[in-house]
Amino acid sequence: MSSRIIQFGTSRFLQAHAAFFVHEARQSGQDVGPITVVQVSGASSRSGRVGAFGNAEGYPVIIRGMEGGQPVDRTVQVTSVDHGLSALEHWDELSKLFAEEAEFVISNTGDTGYQTWPEEDGFGAARQVPRSFPAKLAALLVKRWQISARPLVILPCELVTGNGRILKQAVIDCAKLNALPAEFFTWLDEHVAFAETLVDRIVSEPIEPIGAVAEPYALWAIKRAPGVRLPCNHPSIVLTDDLEPYERLKLHILNLGHTVLAEIWQRENRPADETVRAILADREIRARLDALYQxxxxxxxxxxxxxDDAKAYVATTLDRFLNPFLDHRIADIAQHHGEKVARRIRTFLDWADKADEPLDAPVLKEITARYSPIEAAP
Structure with missing residues (x-):
């Protein structure tokens, strides 16, 4: 039986994260994969990337950074992906693979990946491809239910708290929009496991047409739940009963730190091509970030x-920020900045204020005050 993985999203991140882990698992003799990478939207800028996934030689991932106090600089030729498809151009082939071969689904569709368009998300007509990712997933799940009705594990990697739960609800809403029978929803609830996950790795540079430069540190935390299985065994993949500590540490230390630096970069007219390492070479800004964390x-x-966990994670985060091998451009971090302020800073303040005493956080509160909740809503 195939153990194929369908990956929605052509991002550099997944190339150096999930697909990288699957490659190393296959190299160790595990029966996992291969991966089919799917371009969800019709963005022509990524069409060359889709075709490149069919290269039998794979693609390079360069791991650079510090690990255990020692420099790491190695290149891995990732061969876990056997081909790429466009959802719009190869819908029939994708539907067949999804229905008959897939064991796992992975997704990383960006900050707005769960957005739906009810007026464009119908899939009742023959070969009709709905617009949104949740509707595409719903349509493919219907095909699977009709043809094989086999169980499936879905591992969303979007940086959204409760990503599995939210994606499942979006799929249900799209299925209801298309008037699916009750039997489909029963199968979906009993045989399709939408896991909640957290991913963490800094992927700083692209390699054309596919490939990436990434740091040694990596984490894929997956919450234990009925029906949820790991796609493979790997040191960076963790199955846990409680995802929240991992989420809070990453979101409110590493991601929050990035967003604070992006705020400084924008407000103070820093150089357009400045990197995280370069801005922290400014002693005054480094002192401001240290004080903010402390x-x-x-x-x-x-x-x-x-x-204690946070103190250790701050130290690890600063080491990652200062990685001498990675050029992590703040301009990239600053994309969708208002949404990130809401998700990374405002939610931290709300969480911290629920503790015994209100948090004294003047700098963070000043940043959030610049972005109204409506403007910054994720």
Whole structure:
């Protein structure tokens, strides 16, 4: 039986994360994959990338950074992906693979990947391809239910808290829009496991047409739930009963730090091509970030019983920020900045304020005050 993985999203991140882990698992002798990468939208700028996934020689991922106090600089030729498809151009082939061969689904469709368009998300007509990712997934699940009705594990990697739960609801809404029978929803609930996951790895540079430069650190935390299985065994993949500590540490330390630096970069007219490492070479800005972590972030974690974990994660995060091999452009981090302020900073303040005493966080509160909740809503 095939153990094929269908990956929605052609992102550099997944090339150096999930597909990388699957490659290393296959190299160790595990029966997992191969992966089919699917371009979800019709963006012509990525069409060359889709075709490149069919190269039997794979693509390079360069791992650069510090690990255990020692420099790491190695190249891995990732061969876990056997081909790429466009959802719009190869819908019939994708439907067949999804219905008959897929064991796992992985997705990373961006900050607005779960958005739907009810007026364009119908899929009742023959070969009609709906617009949104949740509707495409719903249509493919209907095909699977009709043809094989085999169980399936879906592992969304979008940086959304409760990503599996939210994606499942979006799929249900799209299925209801298309008037599916009750039997489909019963099968979906009993045989399709939408996992909640958290991913973490800095992927800083693209390699054309596919490939990436990434840091050694990597994490894929997957919440244990009925029907949820790991796609493979790998040191960077964790199955856990509680995802929240991993989410809070990444979102409110690493991601929050990135967004604070992006705010400084924008407000203070820093160089357009400045990197995280370069901005932190400015002693005054490094001191501001250190003080922010010490005085505003760590107390919030301590109030929620995660003080020791947060202190260790701050140290790891600063090492990652200062990775001498990675050129992580702040201009890239600053994309969708208002949404990131809401998700990374405003939610931290809300969480910290639920503890015994209100958090004294003047810098973070000043940043959030510049973005109204409506403008910054994720």
């Amino acid at each position: 005085n505003e972030v760590l107390p919030g974690f301590a109030a929620n019983g995660l003080g």
